[in-house]
Protein backbone atom coordinates (compact mmCIF):
# COMPACT_ATOMS: atom_id res chain seq x y z
CA UNK A 1 0.00 0.00 0.00
CA UNK A 2 0.96 3.59 -0.56
CA UNK A 3 -0.03 6.77 1.19
CA UNK A 4 -3.14 8.14 -0.44
CA UNK A 5 -2.53 11.80 -1.30
CA UNK A 6 -5.60 12.14 -3.51
CA UNK A 7 -8.77 13.59 -1.99
CA UNK A 8 -10.16 10.78 0.14
CA UNK A 9 -12.81 12.33 2.39
CA UNK A 10 -16.11 13.57 1.21
CA UNK A 11 -17.04 15.78 4.15
CA UNK A 12 -13.68 17.54 4.07
CA UNK A 13 -14.92 20.83 5.47
CA UNK A 14 -16.44 19.02 8.39
CA UNK A 15 -13.28 17.04 9.18
CA UNK A 16 -11.14 20.13 8.90
CA UNK A 17 -13.51 21.85 11.29
CA UNK A 18 -13.39 18.99 13.78
CA UNK A 19 -9.64 18.97 13.82
CA UNK A 20 -9.27 22.70 14.33
CA UNK A 21 -12.13 22.80 16.83
CA UNK A 22 -10.22 20.36 18.97
CA UNK A 23 -7.97 23.25 19.92
CA UNK A 24 -10.73 25.57 20.95
CA UNK A 25 -9.93 27.05 24.36
CA UNK A 26 -6.61 25.26 24.61
CA UNK A 27 -3.26 26.75 25.52
CA UNK A 28 -0.45 26.10 23.06
CA UNK A 29 0.92 23.34 25.27
CA UNK A 30 -2.43 21.64 25.54
CA UNK A 31 -2.85 21.90 21.79
CA UNK A 32 0.48 20.35 21.18
CA UNK A 33 -0.41 17.44 23.41
CA UNK A 34 -3.81 16.98 21.81
CA UNK A 35 -2.20 16.94 18.39
CA UNK A 36 0.31 14.39 19.61
CA UNK A 37 -2.46 12.11 20.81
CA UNK A 38 -4.28 12.50 17.55
CA UNK A 39 -1.20 11.60 15.53
CA UNK A 40 -0.58 8.55 17.69
CA UNK A 41 -4.17 7.34 17.50
CA UNK A 42 -4.26 7.69 13.73
CA UNK A 43 -0.81 6.19 13.28
CA UNK A 44 -1.88 3.17 15.28
CA UNK A 45 -5.00 2.83 13.17
CA UNK A 46 -2.95 2.93 9.97
CA UNK A 47 -0.50 0.49 11.48
CA UNK A 48 1.89 0.45 8.53
CA UNK A 49 5.22 2.09 9.18
CA UNK A 50 5.99 2.56 5.47
CA UNK A 51 2.87 4.65 5.02
CA UNK A 52 3.51 6.62 8.17
CA UNK A 53 7.06 7.26 7.00
CA UNK A 54 5.76 8.61 3.69
CA UNK A 55 3.47 10.99 5.55
CA UNK A 56 6.32 12.09 7.80
CA UNK A 57 8.54 12.77 4.81
CA UNK A 58 5.90 14.97 3.22
CA UNK A 59 5.18 16.74 6.51
CA UNK A 60 8.84 17.60 6.92
CA UNK A 61 9.29 18.95 3.39
CA UNK A 62 7.88 22.45 3.52
CA UNK A 63 8.98 25.65 5.25
CA UNK A 64 10.03 25.19 8.83
CA UNK B 65 47.55 4.54 40.41
CA UNK B 66 45.47 5.18 43.48
CA UNK B 67 41.97 3.81 43.86
CA UNK B 68 41.32 5.21 47.32
CA UNK B 69 38.05 6.78 46.24
CA UNK B 70 36.57 3.49 45.06
CA UNK B 71 34.66 1.56 47.74
CA UNK B 72 35.81 -2.02 48.11
CA UNK B 73 33.80 -5.20 48.44
CA UNK B 74 36.76 -7.54 48.85
CA UNK B 75 40.52 -7.08 48.86
CA UNK B 76 42.54 -9.26 46.51
CA UNK B 77 46.18 -10.11 46.98
CA UNK B 78 48.70 -8.36 44.79
CA UNK B 79 51.75 -10.47 44.01
CA UNK B 80 54.99 -9.47 42.43
CA UNK B 81 55.25 -10.49 38.78
CA UNK B 82 57.40 -13.58 38.15
CA UNK B 83 58.93 -11.56 35.29
CA UNK B 84 60.36 -9.13 37.85
CA UNK B 85 61.95 -12.10 39.61
CA UNK B 86 63.55 -13.34 36.43
CA UNK B 87 60.93 -15.95 35.52
CA UNK B 88 57.64 -15.86 33.61
CA UNK B 89 56.30 -16.92 30.30
CA UNK B 90 58.01 -15.52 27.27
CA UNK B 91 54.93 -15.22 25.08
CA UNK B 92 51.26 -15.62 25.86
CA UNK B 93 48.68 -16.75 23.30
CA UNK B 94 46.38 -14.07 24.73
CA UNK B 95 46.16 -11.75 27.70
CA UNK B 96 42.89 -10.57 29.22
CA UNK B 97 43.00 -7.01 30.52
CA UNK B 98 40.42 -6.18 33.19
CA UNK B 99 38.62 -8.05 35.96
CA UNK B 100 35.15 -6.62 35.41
CA UNK B 101 32.34 -9.00 34.50
CA UNK B 102 33.45 -9.07 30.87
CA UNK B 103 37.11 -9.93 31.41
CA UNK B 104 36.23 -12.52 34.05
CA UNK B 105 33.69 -14.21 31.82
CA UNK B 106 36.14 -14.39 28.90
CA UNK B 107 38.65 -15.88 31.32
CA UNK B 108 36.31 -18.52 32.68
CA UNK B 109 35.15 -19.60 29.25
CA UNK B 110 38.69 -19.87 27.88
CA UNK B 111 39.99 -21.44 31.07
CA UNK B 112 37.30 -24.13 30.98
CA UNK B 113 38.28 -24.83 27.40
CA UNK B 114 41.75 -25.68 28.57
CA UNK B 115 43.77 -22.56 27.78
CA UNK B 116 46.37 -21.00 30.02
CA UNK B 117 44.71 -17.75 31.02
CA UNK B 118 46.40 -14.62 32.29
CA UNK B 119 44.34 -11.68 33.51
CA UNK B 120 46.02 -8.40 34.34
CA UNK B 121 43.90 -5.92 36.24
CA UNK B 122 44.62 -2.52 37.66
CA UNK B 123 42.47 -3.22 40.72
CA UNK B 124 43.58 -5.30 43.66
CA UNK B 125 40.02 -5.59 44.93
CA UNK B 126 36.45 -6.19 43.86
CA UNK B 127 34.80 -2.77 43.78
CA UNK B 128 31.69 -2.10 45.85
CA UNK B 129 29.37 0.82 45.13
CA UNK B 130 26.42 1.08 42.78
CA UNK B 131 26.85 -0.55 39.41
CA UNK B 132 24.94 -3.22 37.54
CA UNK B 133 22.15 -5.05 39.30
CA UNK B 134 19.94 -6.46 36.53
CA UNK B 135 21.21 -9.58 34.79
CA UNK B 136 19.23 -10.99 31.92
CA UNK B 137 18.10 -14.47 31.05
CA UNK B 138 20.71 -14.66 28.33
CA UNK B 139 23.45 -13.77 30.80
CA UNK B 140 22.20 -16.50 33.13
CA UNK B 141 22.23 -18.97 30.25
CA UNK B 142 25.87 -18.04 29.63
CA UNK B 143 26.68 -18.41 33.33
CA UNK B 144 24.97 -21.82 33.35
CA UNK B 145 27.32 -23.01 30.65
CA UNK B 146 30.21 -21.81 32.79
CA UNK B 147 28.89 -23.61 35.86
CA UNK B 148 28.17 -20.48 37.90
CA UNK B 149 24.56 -19.77 36.86
CA UNK B 150 22.80 -21.55 39.70
CA UNK B 151 24.83 -19.73 42.33
CA UNK B 152 23.85 -16.40 40.76
CA UNK B 153 20.17 -17.35 40.61
CA UNK B 154 20.20 -18.66 44.19
CA UNK B 155 21.69 -15.45 45.52
CA UNK B 156 19.77 -13.13 43.19
CA UNK B 157 16.28 -11.74 43.42
CA UNK B 158 14.14 -13.13 40.63
CA UNK B 159 11.67 -10.83 38.98
CA UNK B 160 9.54 -10.92 35.86
CA UNK B 161 7.07 -8.10 36.42
CA UNK B 162 7.63 -4.41 35.75
CA UNK B 163 5.13 -1.68 36.66
CA UNK B 164 4.97 1.86 35.33
CA UNK B 165 3.50 4.71 37.31
CA UNK B 166 2.70 8.26 36.33
CA UNK B 167 2.45 11.34 38.51
CA UNK B 168 0.41 10.63 41.64
CA UNK B 169 -1.80 7.92 40.14
CA UNK B 170 -1.92 5.04 42.59
CA UNK B 171 -2.43 2.33 40.00
CA UNK B 172 0.19 1.57 37.40
CA UNK B 173 -0.55 2.85 33.89
CA UNK B 174 1.05 -0.26 32.50
CA UNK B 175 2.49 -3.55 33.62
CA UNK B 176 4.75 -5.87 31.66
CA UNK B 177 6.20 -9.34 31.87
CA UNK B 178 9.91 -9.84 31.22
CA UNK B 179 9.59 -13.48 30.25
CA UNK B 180 6.95 -13.62 27.56
CA UNK B 181 8.01 -17.14 26.60
CA UNK B 182 7.32 -19.26 29.67
CA UNK B 183 8.73 -22.64 30.59
CA UNK B 184 12.38 -21.83 30.13
CA UNK B 185 14.95 -22.76 32.71
CA UNK B 186 16.04 -19.26 33.65
CA UNK B 187 13.89 -16.33 34.74
CA UNK B 188 13.60 -13.17 32.64
CA UNK B 189 15.88 -11.28 34.98
CA UNK B 190 17.56 -11.49 38.31
CA UNK B 191 18.82 -8.64 40.39
CA UNK B 192 22.23 -9.20 41.86
CA UNK B 193 24.87 -6.67 42.80
CA UNK B 194 27.70 -6.61 40.27
CA UNK B 195 30.22 -7.32 43.04
CA UNK B 196 28.56 -10.67 43.71
CA UNK B 197 28.68 -11.53 40.03
CA UNK B 198 32.38 -10.71 39.97
CA UNK B 199 33.00 -12.54 43.24
CA UNK B 200 31.31 -15.74 42.02
CA UNK B 201 33.21 -15.66 38.74
CA UNK B 202 36.47 -15.14 40.60
CA UNK B 203 35.69 -18.03 42.95
CA UNK B 204 35.32 -20.31 39.95
CA UNK B 205 38.52 -18.99 38.38
CA UNK B 206 40.52 -19.35 41.57
CA UNK B 207 39.81 -23.05 41.59
CA UNK B 208 41.55 -23.51 38.26
CA UNK B 209 45.26 -24.23 37.98
CA UNK B 210 45.46 -22.80 34.48
CA UNK B 211 44.27 -19.30 35.46
CA UNK B 212 46.54 -16.55 36.73
CA UNK B 213 44.84 -13.36 37.93
CA UNK B 214 47.33 -10.57 38.47
CA UNK B 215 45.70 -8.11 40.86
CA UNK B 216 47.24 -4.65 40.83
CA UNK B 217 48.95 -5.10 37.46
CA UNK B 218 47.94 -2.27 35.13
CA UNK B 219 48.60 -1.97 31.43
CA UNK B 220 50.49 1.24 30.78
CA UNK B 221 51.52 0.96 27.15
CA UNK B 222 50.98 -1.24 24.15
CA UNK B 223 53.29 -1.86 21.20
CA UNK B 224 52.10 -3.81 18.20
CA UNK B 225 54.57 -5.12 15.68
CA UNK B 226 53.22 -7.69 13.25
CA UNK B 227 52.24 -10.87 15.08
CA UNK B 228 53.90 -9.72 18.27
CA UNK B 229 52.28 -7.38 20.73
CA UNK B 230 53.97 -6.20 23.89
CA UNK B 231 52.14 -4.76 26.85
CA UNK B 232 54.01 -2.73 29.41
CA UNK B 233 52.61 -3.67 32.79
CA UNK B 234 52.94 -1.28 35.70
CA UNK B 235 53.07 -2.57 39.27
CA UNK B 236 54.10 -1.22 42.64
CA UNK B 237 57.36 -3.15 42.24
CA UNK B 238 58.09 -1.73 38.81
CA UNK B 239 57.19 -2.19 35.16
CA UNK B 240 57.64 -5.31 33.09
CA UNK B 241 56.86 -6.32 29.50
CA UNK B 242 54.39 -9.01 28.50
CA UNK B 243 54.46 -10.43 24.98
CA UNK B 244 51.28 -11.87 23.53
CA UNK B 245 49.59 -12.92 20.31
CA UNK B 246 46.15 -11.49 21.19
CA UNK B 247 44.91 -8.92 23.69
CA UNK B 248 41.36 -8.96 25.03
CA UNK B 249 40.89 -5.36 26.12
CA UNK B 250 38.17 -5.55 28.75
CA UNK B 251 39.53 -2.56 30.61
CA UNK B 252 36.31 -0.58 31.00
CA UNK B 253 35.02 2.70 29.64
CA UNK B 254 38.21 4.65 30.25
CA UNK B 255 40.21 1.92 28.48
CA UNK B 256 43.91 2.65 28.70
CA UNK B 257 44.45 0.47 25.67
CA UNK B 258 41.93 2.32 23.54
CA UNK B 259 43.51 5.60 24.51
CA UNK B 260 47.06 4.39 24.06
CA UNK B 261 46.14 3.25 20.55
CA UNK B 262 44.46 6.63 19.95
CA UNK B 263 41.24 5.00 18.83
CA UNK B 264 37.88 6.68 18.42
CA UNK B 265 34.94 6.46 20.82
CA UNK B 266 32.09 8.39 19.23
CA UNK B 267 28.53 9.02 20.32
CA UNK B 268 26.18 11.07 22.42
CA UNK B 269 26.76 12.37 25.88
CA UNK B 270 23.62 13.00 27.90
CA UNK B 271 23.97 15.86 30.31
CA UNK B 272 21.58 14.52 32.83
CA UNK B 273 22.28 13.48 36.39
CA UNK B 274 20.79 10.54 38.20
CA UNK B 275 20.96 9.98 41.92
CA UNK B 276 21.32 6.38 43.03
CA UNK B 277 20.49 5.52 46.59
CA UNK B 278 21.20 1.92 47.49
CA UNK B 279 19.62 1.45 50.89
CA UNK B 280 19.03 -1.41 53.25
CA UNK B 281 15.64 -1.72 54.86
CA UNK B 282 15.94 -2.26 58.55
CA UNK B 283 12.22 -2.11 59.38
CA UNK B 284 9.57 -4.63 58.46
CA UNK B 285 8.64 -2.79 55.33
CA UNK B 286 11.04 -4.75 53.14
CA UNK B 287 9.24 -8.03 53.55
CA UNK B 288 6.00 -6.63 52.27
CA UNK B 289 7.34 -5.26 49.02
CA UNK B 290 7.12 -7.42 45.91
CA UNK B 291 10.25 -8.00 43.86
CA UNK B 292 9.06 -6.04 40.87
CA UNK B 293 10.59 -3.22 38.90
CA UNK B 294 8.67 -0.02 39.62
CA UNK B 295 9.22 2.97 37.42
CA UNK B 296 7.69 6.44 37.71
CA UNK B 297 7.31 9.25 35.22
CA UNK B 298 6.99 12.68 36.80
CA UNK B 299 6.20 11.48 40.33
CA UNK B 300 5.34 14.02 43.04
CA UNK B 301 8.59 13.21 44.89
CA UNK B 302 10.72 13.92 41.81
CA UNK B 303 8.74 16.41 39.73
CA UNK B 304 9.50 16.46 36.03
CA UNK B 305 11.89 13.54 36.37
CA UNK B 306 11.77 9.77 36.50
CA UNK B 307 12.36 7.37 39.35
CA UNK B 308 13.03 3.68 39.73
CA UNK B 309 12.72 1.20 42.58
CA UNK B 310 14.27 -2.22 42.47
CA UNK B 311 15.03 -4.97 44.94
CA UNK B 312 18.47 -6.52 45.38
CA UNK B 313 19.66 -9.38 47.60
CA UNK B 314 20.44 -8.78 51.30
CA UNK B 315 17.41 -6.49 51.70
CA UNK B 316 19.13 -3.81 49.68
CA UNK B 317 16.98 -1.70 47.39
CA UNK B 318 18.05 0.49 44.54
CA UNK B 319 16.33 3.83 44.25
CA UNK B 320 17.14 5.95 41.26
CA UNK B 321 16.06 9.58 40.78
CA UNK B 322 16.54 11.82 37.78
CA UNK B 323 17.90 15.14 38.99
CA UNK B 324 18.30 17.07 35.73
CA UNK B 325 21.35 19.06 34.69
CA UNK B 326 23.26 21.89 36.30
CA UNK B 327 23.35 20.42 39.75
CA UNK B 328 26.00 20.35 42.44
CA UNK B 329 26.91 16.69 42.31
CA UNK B 330 28.79 16.61 45.58
CA UNK B 331 25.96 18.25 47.45
CA UNK B 332 23.39 15.96 45.84
CA UNK B 333 24.68 12.88 47.65
CA UNK B 334 24.67 14.37 51.12
CA UNK B 335 22.25 12.41 53.29
CA UNK B 336 20.13 15.48 54.06
CA UNK B 337 19.61 15.93 50.31
CA UNK B 338 19.01 12.27 49.52
CA UNK B 339 16.64 11.36 52.33
CA UNK B 340 13.71 13.55 51.24
CA UNK B 341 13.71 11.65 47.94
CA UNK B 342 13.75 8.31 49.72
CA UNK B 343 10.92 9.28 52.01
CA UNK B 344 9.00 10.80 49.13
CA UNK B 345 9.08 7.48 47.34
CA UNK B 346 8.66 5.09 50.26
CA UNK B 347 6.79 7.12 52.88
CA UNK B 348 7.84 9.19 55.88
CA UNK B 349 8.08 6.21 58.22
CA UNK B 350 10.47 4.08 56.17
CA UNK B 351 13.34 2.69 58.26
CA UNK B 352 16.60 2.19 56.40
CA UNK B 353 20.37 2.41 56.41
CA UNK B 354 22.50 3.93 53.69
CA UNK B 355 24.50 1.48 51.58
CA UNK B 356 25.86 3.83 48.96
CA UNK B 357 24.78 7.15 47.45
CA UNK B 358 26.14 8.33 44.14
CA UNK B 359 25.32 10.49 41.17
CA UNK B 360 25.92 9.29 37.65
CA UNK B 361 25.62 10.65 34.16
CA UNK B 362 25.83 8.54 31.07
CA UNK B 363 26.84 8.34 27.48
CA UNK B 364 25.85 6.28 24.47
CA UNK B 365 28.89 5.68 22.32
CA UNK B 366 30.97 3.02 20.70
CA UNK B 367 34.21 2.42 18.89
CA UNK B 368 33.88 2.21 15.15
CA UNK B 369 35.57 -1.19 15.16
CA UNK B 370 36.07 -3.59 18.06
CA UNK B 371 38.88 -5.57 16.43
CA UNK B 372 42.16 -3.79 15.76
CA UNK B 373 44.64 -6.35 14.54
CA UNK B 374 45.56 -8.47 17.55
CA UNK B 375 43.64 -6.26 19.99
CA UNK B 376 40.01 -7.11 20.64
CA UNK B 377 37.84 -4.74 22.64
CA UNK B 378 34.93 -6.09 24.66
CA UNK B 379 32.46 -4.61 27.14
CA UNK B 380 32.53 -0.99 28.26
CA UNK B 381 35.89 -0.38 26.59
CA UNK B 382 34.14 -0.84 23.24
CA UNK B 383 30.69 0.58 23.89
CA UNK B 384 28.69 2.48 26.48
CA UNK B 385 24.95 2.71 26.92
CA UNK B 386 22.60 4.40 29.36
CA UNK B 387 21.70 2.11 32.23
CA UNK B 388 18.02 2.10 31.27
CA UNK B 389 17.55 -1.30 29.77
CA UNK B 390 20.36 -3.02 31.66
CA UNK B 391 22.34 -3.39 28.50
CA UNK B 392 25.82 -2.48 29.74
CA UNK B 393 27.09 -5.57 31.48
CA UNK B 394 24.59 -7.84 29.72
CA UNK B 395 25.74 -6.55 26.34
CA UNK B 396 29.37 -6.92 27.41
CA UNK B 397 28.77 -10.52 28.44
CA UNK B 398 27.41 -11.23 24.98
CA UNK B 399 30.70 -9.87 23.66
CA UNK B 400 32.60 -12.21 25.98
CA UNK B 401 30.50 -15.16 24.90
CA UNK B 402 30.97 -14.31 21.25
CA UNK B 403 34.73 -13.82 21.27
CA UNK B 404 35.63 -16.63 23.66
CA UNK B 405 34.60 -19.57 21.47
CA UNK B 406 36.08 -17.96 18.40
CA UNK B 407 39.43 -17.31 20.02
CA UNK B 408 39.39 -20.83 21.48
CA UNK B 409 38.96 -22.48 18.08
CA UNK B 410 41.40 -20.14 16.32
CA UNK B 411 44.07 -20.84 18.92
CA UNK B 412 43.46 -24.57 18.64
CA UNK B 413 43.86 -24.31 14.87
CA UNK B 414 40.32 -25.59 14.27
CA UNK B 415 38.99 -22.36 12.80
CA UNK B 416 40.22 -19.75 10.39
CA UNK B 417 41.74 -16.62 11.91
CA UNK B 418 39.08 -14.62 10.06
CA UNK B 419 36.60 -15.88 12.64
CA UNK B 420 37.84 -13.05 14.87
CA UNK B 421 36.65 -10.53 12.31
CA UNK B 422 33.13 -11.96 12.54
CA UNK B 423 33.18 -10.92 16.20
CA UNK B 424 33.53 -7.36 14.97
CA UNK B 425 30.56 -7.73 12.61
CA UNK B 426 28.29 -9.42 15.11
CA UNK B 427 29.05 -7.42 18.21
CA UNK B 428 29.05 -4.03 16.50
CA UNK B 429 25.55 -5.01 15.45
CA UNK B 430 24.76 -5.95 19.04
CA UNK B 431 26.16 -2.69 20.36
CA UNK B 432 24.20 -0.65 17.82
CA UNK B 433 20.98 -2.29 18.86
CA UNK B 434 21.77 -1.68 22.52
CA UNK B 435 22.67 1.94 21.87
CA UNK B 436 19.57 2.48 19.77
CA UNK B 437 17.31 1.04 22.43
CA UNK B 438 18.90 2.84 25.29
CA UNK B 439 18.96 6.18 23.42
CA UNK B 440 15.26 5.83 22.62
CA UNK B 441 14.45 5.10 26.24
CA UNK B 442 16.44 8.14 27.28
CA UNK B 443 14.62 10.33 24.77
CA UNK B 444 11.28 9.13 26.06
CA UNK B 445 12.26 9.76 29.66
CA UNK B 446 13.88 13.12 28.98
CA UNK B 447 12.05 14.62 26.02
CA UNK B 448 14.36 16.86 24.02
CA UNK B 449 11.84 19.53 23.12
CA UNK B 450 8.28 20.66 23.73
CA UNK B 451 6.85 18.49 21.00
CA UNK B 452 8.53 15.34 22.32
CA UNK B 453 7.24 16.18 25.77
CA UNK B 454 3.74 16.53 24.34
CA UNK B 455 4.03 13.08 22.73
CA UNK B 456 5.42 11.54 25.90
CA UNK B 457 2.68 12.96 28.11
CA UNK B 458 0.12 12.18 25.44
CA UNK B 459 1.14 8.53 25.54
CA UNK B 460 1.00 8.40 29.32
CA UNK B 461 -2.44 10.03 29.41
CA UNK B 462 -3.83 7.61 26.85
CA UNK B 463 -2.21 4.51 28.32
CA UNK B 464 -4.46 3.82 31.27
CA UNK B 465 -7.53 3.67 29.07
CA UNK B 466 -6.29 2.78 25.60
CA UNK B 467 -4.31 -0.35 25.18
CA UNK B 468 -2.51 0.70 22.01
CA UNK B 469 -0.55 3.38 23.87
CA UNK B 470 0.88 1.06 26.53
CA UNK B 471 3.66 -0.53 24.53
CA UNK B 472 4.78 2.97 23.50
CA UNK B 473 5.76 3.77 27.07
CA UNK B 474 9.50 3.42 27.25
CA UNK B 475 11.23 3.15 30.60
CA UNK B 476 14.06 1.11 29.11
CA UNK B 477 13.66 -1.83 26.76
CA UNK B 478 15.32 -4.46 28.82
CA UNK B 479 18.23 -6.36 27.41
CA UNK B 480 17.50 -9.14 24.96
CA UNK B 481 19.98 -11.03 22.82
CA UNK B 482 20.54 -9.38 19.45
CA UNK B 483 20.05 -11.49 16.36
CA UNK B 484 23.04 -11.40 14.03
CA UNK B 485 21.38 -10.61 10.72
CA UNK B 486 23.34 -11.63 7.63
CA UNK B 487 26.22 -12.89 9.70
CA UNK B 488 29.11 -14.19 7.60
CA UNK B 489 28.93 -17.32 9.77
CA UNK B 490 25.30 -18.13 9.00
CA UNK B 491 23.96 -20.29 6.17
CA UNK B 492 20.71 -18.72 4.96
CA UNK B 493 17.54 -20.82 5.07
CA UNK B 494 16.84 -23.01 2.07
CA UNK B 495 13.52 -24.28 3.38
CA UNK B 496 10.34 -22.54 4.44
CA UNK B 497 10.09 -22.05 8.19
CA UNK B 498 7.12 -20.53 9.95
CA UNK B 499 8.92 -19.82 13.17
CA UNK B 500 11.76 -21.14 15.31
CA UNK B 501 15.10 -19.32 15.62
CA UNK B 502 16.46 -18.41 12.19
CA UNK B 503 20.20 -18.47 11.44
CA UNK B 504 21.93 -15.77 13.47
CA UNK B 505 19.28 -15.95 16.22
CA UNK B 506 19.79 -17.24 19.74
CA UNK B 507 18.35 -20.63 20.65
CA UNK B 508 15.19 -20.78 22.74
CA UNK B 509 14.91 -23.03 25.73
CA UNK B 510 12.35 -25.76 26.38
CA UNK B 511 12.12 -28.82 28.55
CA UNK B 512 12.49 -32.09 26.66
CA UNK B 513 10.81 -35.10 28.22
CA UNK B 514 11.36 -38.70 27.45
CA UNK B 515 10.60 -41.88 29.41
CA UNK B 516 13.60 -41.67 31.66
CA UNK B 517 14.30 -37.99 32.33
CA UNK B 518 13.87 -34.44 31.26
CA UNK B 519 16.51 -32.01 30.06
CA UNK B 520 16.58 -28.37 29.07
CA UNK B 521 17.50 -27.79 25.46
CA UNK B 522 20.01 -25.08 26.33
CA UNK B 523 21.57 -27.28 28.99
CA UNK B 524 22.03 -30.11 26.49
CA UNK B 525 23.55 -27.82 23.87
CA UNK B 526 26.46 -26.84 26.11
CA UNK B 527 29.23 -24.71 24.63
CA UNK B 528 30.52 -26.58 21.60
CA UNK B 529 29.13 -27.06 18.09
CA UNK B 530 26.11 -29.39 18.16
CA UNK B 531 23.46 -30.70 15.85
CA UNK B 532 20.02 -30.35 17.36
CA UNK B 533 17.99 -32.99 15.59
CA UNK B 534 14.23 -33.44 15.75
CA UNK B 535 13.17 -36.94 14.78
CA UNK B 536 15.20 -40.11 14.48
CA UNK B 537 17.17 -39.99 11.27
CA UNK B 538 19.93 -37.46 11.87
CA UNK B 539 22.43 -36.79 9.09
CA UNK B 540 25.37 -39.09 9.29
CA UNK B 541 28.17 -36.77 10.45
CA UNK B 542 30.84 -36.89 13.08
CA UNK B 543 29.27 -34.00 14.93
CA UNK B 544 27.73 -34.46 18.34
CA UNK B 545 23.96 -34.83 18.04
CA UNK B 546 21.26 -33.86 20.50
CA UNK B 547 18.14 -35.81 19.55
CA UNK B 548 14.74 -34.45 20.42
CA UNK B 549 11.31 -35.96 19.70
CA UNK B 550 9.06 -34.24 17.17
CA UNK B 551 6.32 -33.93 19.74
CA UNK B 552 6.35 -31.50 22.63
CA UNK B 553 7.27 -27.93 23.36
CA UNK B 554 10.81 -28.00 21.97
CA UNK B 555 9.64 -29.23 18.56
CA UNK B 556 6.99 -26.51 18.52
CA UNK B 557 9.45 -23.79 19.47
CA UNK B 558 11.84 -24.91 16.76
CA UNK B 559 9.10 -25.34 14.16
CA UNK B 560 10.14 -28.96 13.82
CA UNK B 561 7.04 -31.06 14.47
CA UNK B 562 7.72 -32.56 11.04
CA UNK B 563 11.38 -33.03 11.80
CA UNK B 564 14.37 -30.79 11.24
CA UNK B 565 18.02 -30.25 12.07
CA UNK B 566 19.69 -27.18 13.53
CA UNK B 567 23.41 -26.52 13.54
CA UNK B 568 24.15 -24.65 16.77
CA UNK B 569 27.29 -22.63 17.51
CA UNK B 570 29.11 -22.83 20.84
CA UNK B 571 27.44 -19.55 21.88
CA UNK B 572 24.05 -21.16 21.21
CA UNK B 573 23.34 -19.12 18.15
CA UNK B 574 21.80 -20.92 15.18
CA UNK B 575 24.30 -21.27 12.34
CA UNK B 576 22.04 -23.15 9.91
CA UNK B 577 18.89 -25.27 9.81
CA UNK B 578 17.24 -27.65 7.44
CA UNK B 579 14.02 -29.58 7.21
CA UNK B 580 16.04 -32.41 5.68
CA UNK B 581 19.77 -32.11 6.21
CA UNK B 582 22.34 -34.08 4.28
CA UNK B 583 25.84 -34.77 5.45
CA UNK B 584 27.26 -32.29 2.95
CA UNK B 585 24.81 -29.57 4.07
CA UNK B 586 26.09 -29.92 7.60
CA UNK B 587 29.74 -30.03 6.61
CA UNK B 588 29.47 -26.93 4.44
CA UNK B 589 27.56 -24.95 7.08
CA UNK B 590 29.99 -25.99 9.79
CA UNK B 591 32.94 -24.86 7.69
CA UNK B 592 31.27 -21.53 7.08
CA UNK B 593 30.59 -21.08 10.79
CA UNK B 594 34.29 -21.66 11.45
CA UNK B 595 35.22 -18.78 9.16
CA UNK B 596 36.49 -20.91 6.27
CA UNK B 597 35.14 -19.49 3.04
Ligand SMILES: Cc1cc2nc3c(=O)[nH]c(=O)nc-3n(C[C@H](O)[C@H](O)[C@H](O)COP(=O)(O)OP(=O)(O)OC[C@H]3O[C@@H](n4cnc5c(N)ncnc54)[C@H](O)[C@@H]3O)c2cc1C
Pocket residue numbers: 097098099100101102103120121122123130131132133134135194217218219220250251252253255256257276360378379380381387389390391392393394395396
Ligand atom coordinates in the same frame (compact mmCIF):
# COMPACT_ATOMS: atom_id res chain seq x y z
C1 LIG C 1 24.72 3.08 37.98
C2 LIG C 1 24.95 1.97 37.03
C3 LIG C 1 24.01 0.96 36.90
C4 LIG C 1 24.21 -0.07 36.00
N1 LIG C 1 23.26 -1.05 35.90
C5 LIG C 1 23.44 -2.06 35.03
C6 LIG C 1 22.52 -3.14 34.99
O1 LIG C 1 21.57 -3.20 35.76
N2 LIG C 1 22.75 -4.13 34.08
C7 LIG C 1 23.83 -4.11 33.24
O2 LIG C 1 23.95 -5.03 32.43
N3 LIG C 1 24.73 -3.12 33.29
C8 LIG C 1 24.58 -2.10 34.16
N4 LIG C 1 25.52 -1.12 34.26
C9 LIG C 1 26.72 -1.18 33.40
C10 LIG C 1 27.80 -2.12 33.95
O3 LIG C 1 28.16 -1.77 35.25
C11 LIG C 1 29.01 -2.07 33.03
O4 LIG C 1 28.59 -2.22 31.71
C12 LIG C 1 30.03 -3.16 33.36
O5 LIG C 1 30.70 -2.91 34.55
C13 LIG C 1 31.07 -3.29 32.26
O6 LIG C 1 31.95 -4.33 32.57
P1 LIG C 1 33.41 -4.39 31.98
O7 LIG C 1 33.95 -5.68 32.44
O8 LIG C 1 33.38 -4.08 30.53
O9 LIG C 1 34.21 -3.16 32.62
P2 LIG C 1 34.42 -2.74 34.14
O10 LIG C 1 33.47 -3.41 35.04
O11 LIG C 1 34.46 -1.26 34.14
O12 LIG C 1 35.86 -3.31 34.47
C14 LIG C 1 37.02 -2.72 33.96
C15 LIG C 1 38.21 -3.47 34.48
O13 LIG C 1 39.37 -2.99 33.79
C16 LIG C 1 40.42 -2.87 34.70
N5 LIG C 1 41.35 -1.87 34.17
C17 LIG C 1 41.10 -0.58 33.85
N6 LIG C 1 42.20 -0.01 33.36
C18 LIG C 1 43.15 -0.95 33.35
C19 LIG C 1 44.52 -0.98 32.96
N7 LIG C 1 45.12 0.10 32.45
N8 LIG C 1 45.21 -2.12 33.09
C20 LIG C 1 44.63 -3.23 33.60
N9 LIG C 1 43.35 -3.26 33.99
C21 LIG C 1 42.63 -2.14 33.86
C22 LIG C 1 39.80 -2.52 36.03
O14 LIG C 1 40.65 -2.97 37.07
C23 LIG C 1 38.49 -3.31 35.96
O15 LIG C 1 38.69 -4.58 36.51
C24 LIG C 1 25.36 -0.08 35.18
C25 LIG C 1 26.32 0.92 35.31
C26 LIG C 1 26.12 1.94 36.23
C27 LIG C 1 27.17 3.01 36.38
